[in-house]
Amino acid sequence: MLLCTAACTGSSGSGDTGGEARGGATTANAASAARISVEPVNGAKDVKPAAGLKVSVAQGKLTKVKVTDQAGKEVPGTLAADDTTWTPTGGLAVSSRYTVHAEAADSKGAASATESSFATLTPAENAGPEDNIKSGDTYGVGMIVRLKFDADVKDRAAVEKAVTFETSDGVQVKGHWFSNRWVDFRPATYWKAGSKVAVHYRLKSVEVAPGVYGGIDSDQTFTVGRDKRSTVDAASHRMTVEKDGRVVETIPISTGASSPKSWNAYNGIMVVMAREGSALMDSSTVPGLEGKAYKHRVPHSLRLTVSGTYVHGNNWSDASVFGRQNVSHGCVGLQDAEGDNGAENTPAGKFYADSMVGDVVTIKNSVGPDVEPSNGYSGWNIPWSKW
DSSP states (O other), rough: OOOOOOOOOOOOOOTOOOSSGGGOBBBSSSTTEEEEESSOOEEEEOOOTTTEEEEESSSSSEEEEEEEETTTOOOOOOOTTTSSSSEEESSTTTOOEEEEEEEEOTTTTOOEEEEEEEEEEOOOEEEEOESOEEEOEEEOOOEEEEEOOOSSOOOHHHHHHHHEEEETOOOOOEEEEEETEEEEEEEEEOOOOOOOOEEEHHHHHHHHETTEEOOOOOEEEEEEEEEEEEEEETTTTTEEEEETTEEEEEEOOOBBBBSSSGGOBBBBBEOOOEEEEEEEEEEEGGGGOOSSOOEEEEEEEEOOTTTEEEEEEEEEEEETTTTTTTBBBEEEEEESSSSSSSSSTTTHHHHTOOOOOEEEEEEESSSSBBBOOTTTTGGGGOOOOGG
């Protein structure tokens, strides 16, 4: 939320006889010593919403201030303890016209009134923010809300102030910037299963960089589903699945081979980014990947990282591999049936059917490196104290 400033002055001195006050405002009682000033000036155009609206009085006290937009909606405000200044508590909007009506009285009770108007600017450039939430959907407990911009954000604090979270359990949510165009939001620990979350974007009138405005005012809501967390142990070739704190299944898997090095699986916390079904796996899209080139459809594919880590069906390896060997190119493979779509009654098919975007998958004991927090929704690997 932002404040709007500029400079419009309408006043009446004790020597005036009425009619026009300075700045084009009209006065109700020219005999009053109270002199009302309004910023921005009467008739001002292209005012920045963050410039700062202010009504003040000299030689008297304000008795009434009312500011409305072109639709008649009133801007809330606060009168100072000494009754000499009024400032808005709400923000002003771009592409809007505001009317200010102020009344004051001097020490003898003689009244003075001022009325003026001004218009805020229409942004020439929009930062084009987009998030990864579909309003009304349900996500896993590891879901991270991502906001990306088409232009560099210079005022990060203004963006963080304009993006607020309302949660049914009152959990605190904070943002972490990975670049000037990318901020992720999450709580300190995983979302509570069954909780409701509303994300309020009030960016339309926020100047995120000189001359560039946020562009949107919108609300998104989502529900947090059951608490499903899966832990892949690369050393034992097993994936343990927990639901709502209880182990419900241990699945034999095959993950990233220890050799060659480019096949190693990442260690760390990852989150299901997308349910891609039958996904096209193309080795040419992974720089530095060793071994024979491949390009084929892989069933029951759950994406974990932008770089191409998946939990997916493996329908080309012998059944004896699962639970005994790591042979994949860095993914987590579950036994599946032949064909591009595998089969629903296989370990891969069942796990896929029971998975949603936002589910947590942690890999441990791999010989590979730790996953970068910026790779997918892997920001949970950053301690809350550094988030």
